[in-house]
Amino acid sequence: MSYLFPTYNRLDIELVAGKGAKVKDSTGRSYLDFIAGIAVCNLGHSPVPVKKAVEEQLNKVWHVSNLFQISQQEQAAKLLALASGLDAVFFCNSGAEANEAAIKLAKKHTGKTKILSFKQSFHGRTFATMSATGQEKIHSGFGPLLPAFEYLPYNDEDTLAKVDGEDIAAIMVEVIQGEGGVNPGKETFLKEVEKKCEELGALLIIDEVQTGIGRTGAPFAYQHHGLNPDIITAAKGLGSGFPVGAMIGRKELVSTFSPGTHGSTFGGNPLAMAAVKATLETIFDDDFLNGVKSKSDTFIRSLKEKLEPSPSVKEVKGKGFMIGIELETEAKESIELLRNSGLLTLPAGPNVIRLLPPLTVTEAELEEALGILIETLQAHETEAVR
Structure with a gap:
């Protein structure tokens, strides 16, 4: 029994530690966090x-x-x-x-x-x-x-x-x-x-x-x-x-x-x-904001190039590090598969995977996330065809 009102559909995961864009749950598993507390941890965890x-x-x-x-x-x-x-x-x-x-x-x-x-x-x-x-x-x-x-x-x-x-x-x-x-x-x-x-x-x-x-x-x-x-x-x-x-x-x-x-x-x-x-x-430092713009422009361009040709992806949209991947079907299952692959994302409406990484996310972490997204969405498409 919980002593809390059930106002949230909580995942069966407790995040207990975090640094930058990486978090760890109570079982010791690590994730790349592209939720960031729902656009809250803009400087990553524990800045x-x-x-x-x-x-x-x-x-x-x-x-x-x-x-x-x-x-x-x-x-x-x-x-x-x-x-x-x-x-x-x-x-x-x-x-x-x-x-x-x-x-x-x-x-x-x-x-x-x-x-x-x-x-x-x-x-x-x-x-x-x-x-x-x-x-x-x-x-x-x-x-x-x-x-x-x-x-x-x-x-x-x-x-x-x-x-x-x-x-x-x-x-x-x-x-x-x-x-x-x-x-x-x-x-x-x-x-x-x-x-x-x-x-x-x-x-x-x-x-x-x-x-x-x-x-x-x-x-x-x-x-x-x-x-x-x-x-x-x-x-x-x-x-x-x-x-x-x-x-x-x-x-x-x-x-x-x-x-x-x-x-x-x-x-x-x-x-x-x-x-x-x-x-x-x-x-609010110009160099910091220019870095956000540069990293996010490159990341969105890569997402469009790699994901939009897929029949399951309708559109990649957004600006900066507020990004939506709109699918042709509901996003819930894809979000679960991404989580199982170590990438935390969230929905925005029924059909959109929302990406809100910390603004301090590194280029290597963006590459890692891109790889997980490509592999997971392609595997989901293959499974759906079967």
């Missing part, structure tokens, strides 16, 4: 600079609450502001909390109530962020959702162009839909989203929870497209595995979140901020 920073903070103070000045917050917030081009940061504990903050800020600042998002989006599992998510499977069983959300088809510029209304506070969008299938937004579509926000007097909220913090080879994925968001949200890779989230916004919004309008007991605590600062100082 030395982050471990050192957190250990130093552990010997000072762990928690003081936001009743007091916390200089570590200012230091981490400055790094996020400089990298994003925005101005102010609210720290919390997760991506869902960051998106909650964004929803509240947009409604309060504009005085409007409606928020548009997109089908197959994912923004979290709290009631507001679940309501913002455009997936029926996330909504099922919870009764009426919050009413002020509407879902538009993703990458559909024609439908978006027809949107009108005076009560739209914001449009909320992922540059690449992660949980929805690793679906990259077309630049023309993303530009149309930005244009529509200007037309409606609505705020542009970009959910960078999975795509941010170097995952696509830039500090944030919207920067590949020259977008100018009003609010962005970040979490996952922000603290190298330490629970932390952030909402980042323009200076025009600062006065709207005045004292008492929003808060978090644990958000921005000194331990989390030590992890964030050390993580960002490493990832």
Whole structure:
């Protein structure tokens, strides 16, 4: 009997040690980890600079609450502001909390109530962020959702162009839909989203929870497209595995979140901020990001060359180290076979194998993963023919 709610379909594996892109389970078996805590361990497992920073903070103070000045917050917030081009940061504990903050800020600042998002989006599992998510499977069983959300088809510029209304506070969008299938937004579509926000007097909220913090080879994925968001949200890779989230916004919004309008007991605590600062100082380095871009471009090109000719593979898609291999059939069995071969991957929707390696993954490890993918998918095809 377990004393836990069965909210997760857990594998019968316990990972007990990790370094870089390699992990070991409780039986001593090693794996190449291309899940990375679901895009969390961007610096790999047990990164030395982050471990050192957190250990130093552990010997000072762990928690003081936001009743007091916390200089570590200012230091981490400055790094996020400089990298994003925005101005102010609210720290919390997760991506869902960051998106909650964004929803509240947009409604309060504009005085409007409606928020548009997109089908197959994912923004979290709290009631507001679940309501913002455009997936029926996330909504099922919870009764009426919050009413002020509407879902538009993703990458559909024609439908978006027809949107009108005076009560739209914001449009909320992922540059690449992660949980929805690793679906990259077309630049023309993303530009149309930005244009529509200007037309409606609505705020542009970009959910960078999975795509941010170097995952696509830039500090944030919207920067590949020259977008100018009003609010962005970040979490996952922000603290190298330490629970932390952030909402980042323009200076025009600062006065709207005045004292008492929003808060978090644990958000921005000194331990989390030590992890964030050390993580960002490493990832937001130009040489580091150029390395991510170079390695990932080569890897995606190799995946396309080796896998797309296969009859079982529909498409290789994504950007940076956020990659989807879309199959003609369900991905569940292939993911299991890959795991049995020593490569940890995860699904994104029913037909997509998602690859989210640490950004520090080596070229040798990428070659190893490529070999496992080719061999496993080809063997699966042969078995299916039989």
